[in-house]
Amino acid sequence: MNDAPHYDVIVIGTGAGGGTLAHRLAPSGKRVLILERGGFLPRERDNWDSTAVFVKGKYRAPEFWFDRHGREFPPEVNYYVGGNTKFYGAALFRLRPEDFGELRHHDGISPAWPIRYEDLEPYYTQAEHLYRVHGRHGEDPTEGPASAQYAHPPVEHEPRIQRLSDDLEKQGLHPFHLPIGVDLDQDADGRATPSSVCIRCNRVDGFPCLVRGKSDAQVICVEPALLHPGVELVTGAHVVRLETDPTGRTVSSVVARLAGGEEARFSADLVVVACGAVNSAALLLASANDRHPQGLANGSDTVGRFYMRHNNLALMAVSREPNDTQFQKTLALHDWYLGADDWDYPLGGIQMLGKSDAEQIHGEAPRWAGAVTPDMPFEVMAHHAVDFWLCGEDLPLPDNRVTLDGDGRIHLALDESHNTAGLKRLRHKLQSMLGHLGMHEHHLLDHSLYLHKGMPIGATAHQAGTVRFGTDPASSALDLNCKAHDLDNLYVVDTSFFPSIGAVNPSLTAIANALRVGDHLLERMG
Numbered sequence: 001m002n003d004a005p006h007y008d009v010i011v012i013g014t015g016a017g018g019g020t021l022a023h024r025l026a027p028s029g030k031r032v033l034i035l036e037r038g039g040f041l042p043r044e045r046d047n048w049d050s051t052a053v054f055v056k057g058k059y060r061a062p063e064f065w066f067d068r069h070g071r072e073f074p075p076e077v078n079y080y081v082g083g084n085t086k087f088y089g090a091a092l093f094r095l096r097p098e099d100f101g102e103l104r105h106h107d108g109i110s111p112a113w114p115i116r117y118e119d120l121e122p123y124y125t126q127a128e129h130l131y132r133v134h135g136r137h138g139e140d141p142t143e144g145p146a147s148a149q150y151a152h153p154p155v156e157h158e159p160r161i162q163r164l165s166d167d168l169e170k171q172g173l174h175p176f177h178l179p180i181g182v183d184l185d186q187d188a189d190g191r192a193t194p195s196s197v198c199i200r201c202n203r204v205d206g207f208p209c210l211v212r213g214k215s216d217a218q219v220i221c222v223e224p225a226l227l228h229p230g231v232e233l234v235t236g237a238h239v240v241r242l243e244t245d246p247t248g249r250t251v252s253s254v255v256a257r258l259a260g261g262e263e264a265r266f267s268a269d270l271v272v273v274a275c276g277a278v279n280s281a282a283l284l285l286a287s288a289n290d291r292h293p294q295g296l297a298n299g300s301d302t303v304g305r306f307y308m309r310h311n312n313l314a315l316m317a318v319s320r321e322p323n324d325t326q327f328q329k330t331l332a333l334h335d336w337y338l339g340a341d342d343w344d345y346p347l348g349g350i351q352m353l354g355k356s357d358a359e360q361i362h363g364e365a366p367r368w369a370g371a372v373t374p375d376m377p378f379e380v381m382a383h384h385a386v387d388f389w390l391c392g393e394d395l396p397l398p399d400n401r402v403t404l405d406g407d408g409r410i411h412l413a414l415d416e417s418h419n420t421a422g423l424k425r426l427r428h429k430l431q432s433m434l435g436h437l438g439m440h441e442h443h444l445l446d447h448s449l450y451l452h453k454g455m456p457i458g459a460t461a462h463q464a465g466t467v468r469f470g471t472d473p474a475s476s477a478l479d480l481n482c483k484a485h486d487l488d489n490l491y492v493v494d495t496s497f498f499p500s501i502g503a504v505n506p507s508l509t510a511i512a513n514a515l516r517v518g519d520h521l522l523e524r525m526g
Contacts, residue, residue: 007033007268008230008525010254012239012283015083016510017494018274019217019225020130024518026225030525033266034222035237035256037275038079041086041218047210048203050359059087059208065278066405067457068413075412076460077276080208081235082218084276084461085507089205089329090181090214091351092133092511093504094124097144098338103500106345107419108395110500114470114480117144123512128179131215131511135179142334155180155200156190158325161352164386165331167437178332178351179508181215200327205354237264241287242271242490248291249488270521273467274494274514277307281402281466281496282410284477297467297477297484297492304403306396307414308465308501311348311423313390314447315430316356317439322383328355336426337503347422348392348503350430353447356385360447386439387447388430392423393503396465414457464506467496481520482513493517 008030011018018034025032041059046052053059061079064072080086097117103110125148128135134152137143154177157165168175184198192200198213212219225231236259243253243265251271256264273280281304285295295303329352336347358378395418403411427444435441470476473485482497484490493514495506 004033004264004266005031007031007266009033009270009272009521010035010266010268011272011274012254013037013083013274013276013280013494014081014222014233015217015274015276015494016085016507017514018272019082019085019221020127020511020514021272021274021493021518021521022225022231023130023221024515025521026228026231028522028525029230032225032231033268034225034231034233035239035254035266036081036233036235037238038081039235041080041082041208043210047208048201050357053207054360065410065412068411070411073458075278075458077278080218081222081233082216085216086208086218087206088216088461088505088507089354090131090216091329091332091505092128092131092179092181092215092508094143094146095502095504095509096142096337098142099500099502103346103393105393105395105419106421110393110395113499120509120512120516121145121147123515124508126515127508127511130515131181131220131508132183133179133181133215133508134177134184136177139174139176140332140334141174142337150179152184153186155182155184155327155330156186157330158190158327160319160321160323160325160386161328161331164437168333168433171433171436173333173335175331175333178330180329181220183213183215202326202328202355202357204327204329207354235259239275239283242273242283242296243287244289244291244296244487248289248486251296251487251490270489270491270525272491272493272521273496274492276460276494277463277466277496278402278410278412278460280492280494282404284467285402285404286408292486297486297490299486300474300477302468302475302477304466305398305401306465306468306499307400307402307412307463308394308396308498309414309460310462310501310503311392311394311420312459312462313423313427314353315388315390315427316361316443316445316447317386317388317434317437318381318443319384319386319439321438323355323386324383325355328352328387336429340425340429343422343425345422346393346503347426347429348390350426351389351391353387353389356382356387356447358382361385390423390426390430391503391505392426393419393501395419396468396500402466412457416457462495462501462506464495464498464501467492468499469497470499482517491517491521
């Protein structure tokens, strides 16, 4: 490995950003090296076992980070080819046009992006096609204009969710089909056809897909990229630092610790970091040297700062009638995304979650004392469960940040209560409607397993914002092409670049931006 050849591009990470970028570059004939900290996730029965995945955390990284008080916590991170997309729910939303501008919230301002929705729109369309997104543009009243309809029709609601959609419409609301990336062929009744890869199961949110029916970055991007002769992948390669030449303007070596414990150096004309918002910031900070004493790309002292992860609630309601739905993640509601009649600030959005089962509810039982009663045991509650995800925007605060201690361990400071008033109002709106939606009004229970055992700081699935882009080198780390202001050949293409996060899942924006940056790199390389 120490005699590794020189590459045109090194991509560090294989998730929504890095995997997509590698896919974009692969047909060019350039020599592209992909470095991935983890390996390929094994396809095994435990992929779909709730106890293994949620209760035991079998696939979570066996590591601890530290909060601002020095207390350790287990982060919700997974190191595999495909990154966190192996476990995401594949909800692939565009940011709203308003999210690209300055938005006033109850607790502060969500800053404007240095590019507009219109700049990213063509890449959103490409991203939706690449990741096989099913949906229907025009249903969501808050969405921006689209240059093309989704390539795949929406995933049809099963009967109980169709009744929920109808009941929401009777309340004067505008439910819509959730845009989701799956390899699904449906018949006229919405059932998966015999040739469909996706089988419309109840193992979507938080589970790796055993049948490869979910549009994750491994399946969609990394494996197809590796079919091109110039593309190589090294797994088990944990990049620990980036070294620069004597001028400090060029990354000259990428230093990785390999699976056997030895270090190896790799070099390329261009280096792209895509390790996830926390680990990308940590890598840049760990690469401090005489020319960059605060870390690479950190002349503005913004690297690690402005961390975001959404203000989220995962909730379970109890339907009066049985809910036999298998594939529940088909509906969303954005009527209060930008505000409400009784609230001048954004509240966020409501989505369906994957369907709860008895094992998940059993895992929640210690926190649900009094809710699980003898007349409603786990199996009965699971049969009546209807699961919701509430997503509100958190604001980019400079003191919400990633730092490293003297031993290189990650510390994550986070004000968990900031800008949560809108999300609390959104929960109240959902709870107040339950009686009209055929559900028990007083049963709306917190799903702590989806939010990492009730530890909000550990819920890092939507992490973003630690290496923001902008036009001013004094207040941002990256330029508009996501190149470091301070270096000539260093780029960052995961969700780190977000200056704000909106209130929708960030993956599609990371994918679209990776396609955009990929076009820039192809033009730069000629």
